Amino acid sequence: MSVTSIDKDYDNLTTTLVADFDAPVDEVWQLWADPRKLERWWGPPTYPATFEKHDLAPGGEVTYFMTGPEGDRPRGWWRVTSVDPPTSLRFADGFASDDGTPNEEMPMVNVEVRLSDRDNGTRMEIRSTYGSREELDRLIEMGALEGLQQAVGQMDALLAAGAGPS
Amino acid sequence: MVVDELGGEAVDDVFRALADATRRDILRRCAEGDPSVSRLAEAYPMSFASVQKHVAVLERAGLVSKERRGRERRVHTELAAVNRAQQVLDELEQTWRGRAERMSDLLGRRPNALNPNPEEETTG
Numbered sequence: 001m002s003v004t005s006i007d008k009d010y011d012n013l014t015t016t017l018v019a020d021f022d023a024p025v026d027e028v029w030q031l032w033a034d035p036r037k038l039e040r041w042w043g044p045p046t047y048p049a050t051f052e053k054h055d056l057a058p059g060g061e062v063t064y065f066m067t068g069p070e071g072d073r074p075r076g077w078w079r080v081t082s083v084d085p086p087t088s089l090r091f092a093d094g095f096a097s098d099d100g101t102p103n104e105e106m107p108m109v110n111v112e113v114r115l116s117d118r119d120n121g122t123r124m125e126i127r128s129t130y131g132s133r134e135e136l137d138r139l140i141e142m143g144a145l146e147g148l149q150q151a152v153g154q155m156d157a158l159l160a161a162g163a164g165p166s
Numbered sequence: 167m168v169v170d171e172l173g174g175e176a177v178d179d180v181f182r183a184l185a186d187a188t189r190r191d192i193l194r195r196c197a198e199g200d201p202s203v204s205r206l207a208e209a210y211p212m213s214f215a216s217v218q219k220h221v222a223v224l225e226r227a228g229l230v231s232k233e234r235r236g237r238e239r240r241v242h243t244e245l246a247a248v249n250r251a252q253q254v255l256d257e258l259e260q261t262w263r264g265r266a267e268r269m270s271d272l273l274g275r276r277p278n279a280l281n282p283n284p285e286e287e288t289t290g
Contacts, residue, residue, distance in 0.1 A: 002266055002267065002269075002270040003263055003266050003267070006259055006262075006263065008255060008256070008259060013181060013184060013185070013251075013255055015255060015258050015259045015262065017259070017262045017263065017266060019266040019269070019270070021269065021270055021273050022273065023273040027273065028269070028273070031269050031272060031273075037272065040268070040272055041265055041268035041269045041271075041272055042265065044261075044264055107181050107254075109258065124266070124269075126262055126266075128258060128262065130181045130184075130185075130254075130255070130258075131181075131185070
């Protein structure tokens with residue numbers, strides 16, 4: 001049992017979980033970043049998850065399905081809004097229709113993951129909030145903006161490297 | 167995702183309704199004393215029509231109901247519906263708790279935290 005605290009805010013429909021692990025931050029990050037590891041814990045034992053697409057980049061898509069005991073396969077998706085390996089990840093998580101497209105009738109959850117170094121281990125904070133469709137659109141916009149800023153940052157770095165010593 | 171207990175569309179209506187601070191405040195006021203819409207409207211720095219709109223959103227989500235009393239229409243909070251919304255949040259909490267425990271198992275080290283939960287999750 002690694003969960004050290006759980007906080008529920010009914011007004012803002014937010015739950016915050018704090019867990020401490022005896023493993024370095026990089027190792028905990030891999031549980032999110034490696035889809036084969038991710039699918040070993042995302043779904044409950046009765047509904048194991050299989051991840052198909054897994055693009056942890058701003059605006060990136062992640063798609064998965066879970067396999068139930070009766071062979072039922074509820075589908076889900078993430079839309080990544082920001083990512084800063086190995087310490088932070090934000091995404092919206094929602095239900096998908098059978099063809100994998102987001103099901104707009106169903107609620108989605110905004111998830112904020114933060115990993116930090118603590119006593120030679122890792123503290124993981126997860127804040128998840130129920131969001132609306134409007135919020136999703138806004139998040140996607142924000143993610144796209146952030147992606148652009150990152151791309152610009154990479155260009156700066158490339159340009160700086162390319163300039164070399166004169 | 168957590169599997170919901172309310173129907174899909176209902177959940178979205180409920181969360182959409184709850185996602186606004188004014189509407190949450192209206193729910194609180196209407197849980198305390200079934201005010202009329204005009205009484206409610208006095209409490210907010212907005213037009214009667216706007217308050218009426220907020221009440222309509224809450225009503226559509228099943229979170230409040232209107233009842234005619236004499237010449238007034240009183241607004242009443244449906245606590246059962248509010249509780250169901252809270253249950254959905256409880257489910258979300260349970261989902262994350264389970265995930266954190268499975269992550270801990272995967273990391274393959276016995277956590278140093280005390281185990282307040284006697285039922286050990288079996289692995290393998």
